[in-house]
Amino acid sequence: MSIFREGILKTIRKYLIDRNEREYVRLHFKWSKDARYRVREDVRFLEYSVTVPDSRTFVGQFEEIFLKESYKFTSPTSEPVIIDCGANIGMSCLYFKRLWPQSRIIAFEPDLRLFGILGKNLSKNGINDVRLVNEAIWVENTAIKFSVEGADGGSVYGTEHLTDVKAVRLKDLLQSHESVDMLKIDIEGAEDLVVIDCGDDLRRVRNIFIEYHSWNGKDQKLGEILSVLEANGFRYRLESTVRANAPLIYRTDGSTIDMHVNVYGFRETSAGA
Numbered sequence: 001m002s003i004f005r006e007g008i009l010k011t012i013r014k015y016l017i018d019r020n021e022r023e024y025v026r027l028h029f030k031w032s033k034d035a036r037y038r039v040r041e042d043v044r045f046l047e048y049s050v051t052v053p054d055s056r057t058f059v060g061q062f063e064e065i066f067l068k069e070s071y072k073f074t075s076p077t078s079e080p081v082i083i084d085c086g087a088n089i090g091m092s093c094l095y096f097k098r099l100w101p102q103s104r105i106i107a108f109e110p111d112l113r114l115f116g117i118l119g120k121n122l123s124k125n126g127i128n129d130v131r132l133v134n135e136a137i138w139v140e141n142t143a144i145k146f147s148v149e150g151a152d153g154g155s156v157y158g159t160e161h162l163t164d165v166k167a168v169r170l171k172d173l174l175q176s177h178e179s180v181d182m183l184k185i186d187i188e189g190a191e192d193l194v195v196i197d198c199g200d201d202l203r204r205v206r207n208i209f210i211e212y213h214s215w216n217g218k219d220q221k222l223g224e225i226l227s228v229l230e231a232n233g234f235r236y237r238l239e240s241t242v243r244a245n246a247p248l249i250y251r252t253d254g255s256t257i258d259m260h261v262n263v264y265g266f267r268e269t270s271a272g273a
Contacts, residue, residue: 019046020046020066020067021067023045023046023062023066023067024059024062024063024066024067027045027058027059027062028059028063031043031052031055031056031058031059032055032056032059034055034056035055036054036056036151037053037054037150037151038054038055039051039052039053040052040055043055043058045062045066046066048094048125049124049125050089050090050091050094050121050124050125051089051117051120051121052089053089053113053114053117053150053151054150054151054152056151057151057152058089058091061088061089061091061152062091065091065092065095066091066095069095070209070262070264071092071095071096071099071182071184071209072099073099073181073182073206073207073266074207075100075181075182075206077181078100078102079100079102079103079104080100080103080104080181080182081103081104081177081179081180081181081182082096082100082103082104082105082106082180082181082182082183082184083105083106083108083170083173083174083180083182083183083184084096084105084106084107084108084184085108085137085170085183085184085185085186085187085194086108086109086137086184086185086186086187086188086211087107087108087109087118087132088109088114088118088152088186089114089117089118089121090107090117090118090121090122092107092184092186093105093107093118093122093127093130094121094122094125094127096182097127097130103181104129104131105129105130105131106130106131106133106173107130107131107132107133108133108135108136108137108168109132109133109134110134110135110136110146110154110165110166110167111146111148111149111154112134112163112165113148113150114154115132115134118132119132133168134165134166135165135166135167135168136156136165136166136167136168136187136190137167137168137170137185137187137190137194138156138167138168138169138170138190138193138194139169139170139171139193139194139197140167140169141167141168141169141172142166142167143164143165143166143167144156144164144165144167145162145163145164145165146158146162146163146164146165147159147160147161147162148161148162148163149161152188153188154188155187155188155189155190156187156188156189156190157188157189157190157215169197170185170194170197170198171197171198171199171201174198174201174202174204174205175201175204177204178204179204179205179206180204180205180206181206181207182205182206182207182208182209183202183205183207183208183209184208184209185208185209185210185211186209186211187211188211188213189213189215191210191211191212191213191225192212192221192222192224192225193221195210195225195228195229196221196224196225196228198228199228200231200232202228202229202232202234203232203233205232205265206266206267207264207265207266207267208229208234208263208264208265208266209262209263209264209265210225210262210263210265211260211261211262211263212225212259212260212261212262212263213257213259213260214257214258214259214260214261215256215257215258216251216256216257216258220259222259222261222263225263226263229263229265233267234265234266234267235265235266235267235268236263236264236265236266237263237264238261238262238263238264239261239262239264240259240260240261240262241260241261241262242257242259242260
């Protein structure tokens with residue numbers, strides 16, 4: 001059997017036996033061509049119904065979170081503590097509650113509009129025990145300028161549609177917990193400063209996800225992030241979400257991201273379970 005034919009049969013087999021695969025195909029064909037930033041009410045997937053501010057972002061979130069299960073982790077307790085930094089419209093919270101119904105989640109989302117959708121999406125799906133915080137994750141407790149993008153690209157480094165938001169120091173939050181089972185950091189460019197600032201307090205964390213952004217023209221900090229993880233006893237895996245042709249000469253303009261890497265950190269005791 002040729003490799004090509006074997007690949008096709010494998011894809012068909014997966015489609016037939018994997019409910020999430022079939023759902024992703026349905027969502028992709030229905031919503032991937034939708035106009036950007038068009039609010040859609042009552043978008044249904046699996047057993048959920050959600051409000052979606054950007055259909056293409058939503059499809060990508062479903063693929064990453066529910067199909068690939070990028071946030072799946074093991075825990076020694078049925079009530080794991082989860083800190084969700086950058087909860088957006090709640091897809092990650094829905095997944096965490098699906099995985100761990102009794103989990104104790106603190107979810108941060110600085111964009112006021114998305115924060116409202118986050119609360120609405122959790123409530124309409126019967127989830128009322130997540131602590132929702134309309135603040136940004138940062139390196140000090142203060143107020144900062146935040147660029148509102150409308151989907152999942154809001155950032156402290158943006159220059160358009162700026163608004164003032166409250167910010168909380170992640171290091172202080174970690175110190176208020178004896179242990180954290182899952183720390184998700186998806187904060188659009190602020191992750192390097194925040195992770196480095198946390199220092200030894202990351203020893204309180206069992207599993208960590210970091211979405212790392214390298215902005216063209218700015219210093220790259222991935223090495224420092226990995227050094228912090230190593231110093232705190234993590235093993236890690238890296239997954240690039242951007243594939244460039246001729247990567248040694250690939251360049252972007254100064255306003256865009258030239259590298260986008262998902263970092264998965266875990267303890268040896270939780271690996272492979």
